[in-house]
Amino acid sequence: MFGYYLDLALRSLKRNKVLTALMVLAIALGIGTSMTTLTVMHVLSGDPIPGKSAQLFRVRMNVYPDDSFRQGDKVPDNLTRRDAEALLLAGQADRQAAMSAGAMVVVSAKGEPLRVATRYTGADFFPMFDAPMRYGAAWRREDDAGRARVAVISDALNEQLFGGADSVGQTLRVGDQSLRIVGVLGDWSMNPRFYDLSNGQFGDSEQVFVPLSTALDLKLSTSGSTSCWGNAPDPRAADAPCIWLQYWAELGTPAKAAAYRQYLQNYIALQQQGGRFTHDGQAGLLDVMQWLDAKGVVPADVRLQTWLALGFLGICLLNTVGLLLAKFLRRSGEIGVRRALGASRRAIFVQCLVEAGVVGIAGGAFGLALAALGLVLVRHQPTDYGAYVHMDLRMLLATFVLALASSLLAGLLPAWRAMHVAPAVALKSN
């Protein structure tokens, strides 16, 4: 029966090519624009570290003195060096790292200076964020404590400086200091760069990794947001009243996370007893997805574009409803004949929906091409996320599901009207 309906639908669509083309075009435009923006949303709101995103937590607290604290203030994202070092020393999580971004100028083998992005962090960073090593290994926790002059470099920098050879044991000249390379990272990038959203939310990972203790010792330059209260001649000093260090903890089970939350509460209580402040300290944990949400990684513009595209799809559907209605009712005569020959209302209804579905599939295919074009345009936009936007199998399937569902939805009302054509009237008026 379905084959027969399909045959009827194709015949009917062929009979009025212009109207059919207009309907396919309308659906395709709606599907194309909405799939473009939905794909961008899908990529931007994706999980950067699937499987581990529920076990990694950003640690936040508010240690502002009472006279700089206002109830209802946002919880600061970063910690002071004093608090970060206290948490590191306690080591209550499975793994933990305090860190900051920075930049340095290294000298290449040819003697040319090169500006590279750096990350100052701890030994736990690499296993925590699943960073694979191509050569060598990450530094050890002892190196953190001993302020060892060591570094891990990225694959790309290794290519640039050493032509891709195993550079473990080589030295990296930084100013008048030198760092011994202990490891070369494999292919590793997190997009969005959830571990540090303050210096560009999308992009490559850093090129040089150095122990935080070493970086502080050598006074390597840091970047990122720093907020101080009171007078701070050196914001990086051990007791400076400045918040600037990002802190991540890995907690394998919900029970461990709960225990760590309790530990933070106790830590705050100790600070209150020590007279640092009297407010509640706002200590808390956010897992990766909560953190991305809190930082608004999906730009407001992209949300707006998505609503706009869905609105556009809605208008395209209204349009399709109108055109299908015109199309079906124009065939009142034919429907009347079929009804008179014994076709049930249900048969007419199903046949009309099959016709709408065919239009939807055609619109979906054409819309997919438009979405591909749209994504090319998105990639050519100079936004930092543009390069990471691509369509995957799920979005491909979603395109056809959306196209079919919306065309069937659009077909409901016209099919309902067509089904109620009175055979006698339709035949007579012909």
Added chain:
Amino acid sequence: MHFRHILSALGRHRIAVGLLVLEIAFSCAVVCNALFLIGDRLERMQRPSGVDEAHVVELFIGSVTPGSADAVMAQTRTDLAALQAIPGVASASVINQTLFGNSLSSSGVSLSDAAKAPSIPVTQYMGDARLAGTLGLKLAAGQWFKPDEFVTREQLISGSPGLPVIITKAVAEHLFPGQPAVGKTIYAFGANRVVGVLDRLVQPRDSGPAAYYGYAMMFPVNLPYTEGAYVIRVKDASQREAVIQGALRALKASGPMRLITPKYAFTLESQRDKYYRNDRAMAWLLVGVCLLLLVVTAVGIVGLTSFWVAQRRRQIGIRRAIGATRGDILRYFQAENFLIATLGIVLGMVLTYGINLLLMRHYELGRLPGYYLPLGALVLWVLGQLAVLGPALRAAAVPPVVATRSV
């Protein structure tokens, strides 16, 4: 026109007419709001900075081997002298942060040194005696810093008493509404005396609410090049690229090995372009969606009107046979479309305000100004008339003889 006849004819197609009215209403609502968003972006992109952008270039130089503070300062003076000597250069300075750059430093400014005094965040520019001239800033009141007022960065941070400050008119109006600000004292780095008021200078990048964008102040500080960037004013805008090349050569010619590359040398205009790229992309996207939307709406009108024309061929023939002219038929369909479009527009106005309210709640957007409504209405009326023209002409071409043929 026989609006009554049209209405009764439309009454026979209530569903189709309803659909068309809805489509026009939604189009109207989306187009009005999109036009408003486009206007909002364009306005944002055209905000003046107070700096003579067409004549300024900037260079970021990285130090490779850190030297003593004195050596870096001496190198900075050598560099500045070399930059000044390049043909086409009007003046050169060191600045702590650049317009549209990545870094922004700001301080809370208040009218008292009490810890809880209300403060506003004001971004601080620091630079040497030539900086104001290099940027082409204009004073609204007071005067520039005197040559003996320039200090080092350390002296400023430690709050050496009575350092002068120049604030923008926006800051002055906020702190001292209705009074002259020159001679007053503000609390930023200790107590600072206001010696001048700038016409306009803005934050390097938007930070905080829109009203804060114009909150800036300047301090007289001689900075080493490692603490900021070189900014150069060219005499003639067409020489900017040549001056950048000359500056890179001049800087490479002296001093220790440093990171001096065209990758970190920009014209201020290119930095502005880069800063507003997302806004520009969004504006173009909105333009694109508006156009597509109008196309789709026109398609809907053409499709449904064609259907009606085909359906009424006999009635049209009869009307022609009893004396209606082609013009009458044409005007009938035009009037019908006008009526439908008007209904859609009226409904669309309500929707427009609804969507605007939603946007105001979820995005930082103001109330839609009233003039967007007649603008949107006009667009849809014109669109409707253009779309209906084809089918209406076809209707007008129906010969009267159709009336006499019966199937």
